[in-house]
Amino acid sequence: MDTQTSLETGHTDGPFADRSFIEFFAGIGLIHESIASFGWKCLYANDNDPKKAQAYKNNFPSVEIDERDIQKVPVEDLPAAQLATASFPCIDLSQAGGRKGIHAAHSGVVWSFLEHIESLTKLGKAPKFLLLENVAGLLTLHEGASIDILLHEISRLGYAIDLVQVDAKHFIPQARNRVFVIGVKDPELGGSAEMPDTHIRRYKVRQVYDRNRSLPWHFFDFPDLPIRQLQLSDVLLELPDDDPRWWDAERMAYFWDHLEVDHRTRLNNLVKAKATMRITAVRRGRRRGLREQIFNLRADDLASCLRTPKGGSSIQFVVQLTRGDVKVRRILGIESGRLQGVGLPSLSPDFVFPQSEQDALFGFGDAVCVPAVRWVFKHSIESYLTEVKIGAPEQTRMDFEVAV
Numbered sequence: 475m476d477t478q479t480s481l482e483t484g485h486t487d488g489p490f491a492d493r494s495f496i497e498f499f500a501g502i503g504l505i506h507e508s509i510a511s512f513g514w515k516c517l518y519a520n521d522n523d524p525k526k527a528q529a530y531k532n533n534f535p536s537v538e539i540d541e542r543d544i545q546k547v548p549v550e551d552l553p554a555a556q557l558a559t560a561s562f563p564c565i566d567l568s569q570a571g572g573r574k575g576i577h578a579a580h581s582g583v584v585w586s587f588l589e590h591i592e593s594l595t596k597l598g599k600a601p602k603f604l605l606l607e608n609v610a611g612l613l614t615l616h617e618g619a620s621i622d623i624l625l626h627e628i629s630r631l632g633y634a635i636d637l638v639q640v641d642a643k644h645f646i647p648q649a650r651n652r653v654f655v656i657g658v659k660d661p662e663l664g665g666s667a668e669m670p671d672t673h674i675r676r677y678k679v680r681q682v683y684d685r686n687r688s689l690p691w692h693f694f695d696f697p698d699l700p701i702r703q704l705q706l707s708d709v710l711l712e713l714p715d716d717d718p719r720w721w722d723a724e725r726m727a728y729f730w731d732h733l734e735v736d737h738r739t740r741l742n743n744l745v746k747a748k749a750t751m752r753i754t755a756v757r758r759g760r761r762r763g764l765r766e767q768i769f770n771l772r773a774d775d776l777a778s779c780l781r782t783p784k785g786g787s788s789i790q791f792v793v794q795l796t797r798g799d800v801k802v803r804r805i806l807g808i809e810s811g812r813l814q815g816v817g818l819p820s821l822s823p824d825f826v827f828p829q830s831e832q833d834a835l836f837g838f839g840d841a842v843c844v845p846a847v848r849w850v851f852k853h854s855i856e857s858y859l860t861e862v863k864i865g866a867p868e869q870t871r872m873d874f875e876v877a878v
Contacts, residue, residue, distance in 0.1 A: 493512065493514040494555040495515070495555050496555045497520070497559040498520045499561050501521055501526050501840060502526050504847070507844050518551075518553050519537050525836070529837050558587075558603075560605075588631065592631055595632065602658065603855050606624075609652065624655070625682070629664075634664030634690040634692035639678065644699040644702055645843060647704055647709055649776045663690070666691070696854075697853065706754070709777075709813055710809055720802070721801070744798070752792060754790060754793065755802070782839040782840050783839065808827060815843050
């Protein structure tokens with residue numbers, strides 16, 4: 475295959491001169507939003523949720539998103555591309571889904587993704603890079619069995635692996651701890667190098683490495699995590715006192731009655747001090763093994779990890795104190811989007827939000843944090859390409875530095 479043909483098809487067996495990608499479990503498009511600033515072009519996107527697919531189309535109309543179940547997509551329909559991404563379902567890897575494991579019905583669709591990668595490889599269209607994202611619980615689920623088998627399968631397909639854990643709180647006022655698996659198909663990579671002792675590779679990540687030292691590892695040179703510049707007040711909207719979204723007296727009584735004891739004391743102390751501030755709260759569906767609802771407050775200027783609004787701990791709230799007067803409301807769709815790094819003056823200000831409030835809460839609750847993904851991508855796959863003298867357009871890189 476000559477160079478011209480390679481560029482036309484979006485694939486080459488030598489150093490990659492184009493920046494093309496295919497993405498699975500695309501959701502409302504935040505992986506796309508994360509890497510497009512580097513000049514990457516999406517050739518194919520897949521998600522079988524029609525509402526998320528519509529939100530994706532609203533932001534990326536040039537991409538025809540495939541709404542079939544990934545298991546029903548023929549490999550012949552997939553174009554050759556440099557990169558394949560998968561932010562696959564997390565429900566079976568989390569406490570909310572009973573930690574059923576990576577072979578369960580929801581999270582187990584990652585194997586369909588890897589089957590497609592294997593089929594593309596047999597057709598001579600293997601992506602040069604893989605990028606997978608999921609919850610931190612993947613590292614410890616079933617004593618590490620889920621992450622171990624996933625990494626072994628990726629390495630079997632010919633990829634050298636890096637594994638990092640990054641919390642969105644370093645970029646956005648949201649506690650969202652996520653694991654990234656980065657694969658590179660390069661015969662010159664993948665030795666027995668020692669895992670660097672860095673913040674994003676400590677503790678549980680190191681345990682995974684220690685169990686799997688025989689795998690082909692390639693450790694990218696990540697810098698220190700940045701110091702977050704945005705505060706919670708930069709993300710939350712200021713609603714007037716008479717806005718109907720503030721809870722009425724009956725619901726406020728419910729809130730006070732269901733506050734965890736220590737948190738009620740803390741809030742009472744803030745009321746007595748006539749504090750003026752905004753904090754977040756979550757409603758938990760379990761308490762010491764009992765099936766009851768309680769509210770917990772945060773005191774660290776962060777929102778808790780966003781989730782889809784299905785009840786229990788999925789619900790998140792804004793608690794506003796004005797000289798000791800307390801108001802409570804549910805978090806808004808626009809605020810959820812901002813907590814994922816879009817819709818802010820300095821971060822993806824033109825991103826199109828779903829029109830329905832519920833669709834926005836679902837879409838963003840099930841998405842990725844854009845600046846966190848950008849940071850991981852920049853210092854892994856983008857750095858690899860830059861080192862082989864195939865850098866992103868200079869202006870694109872400068873724009874990214876401003877955004878992050």
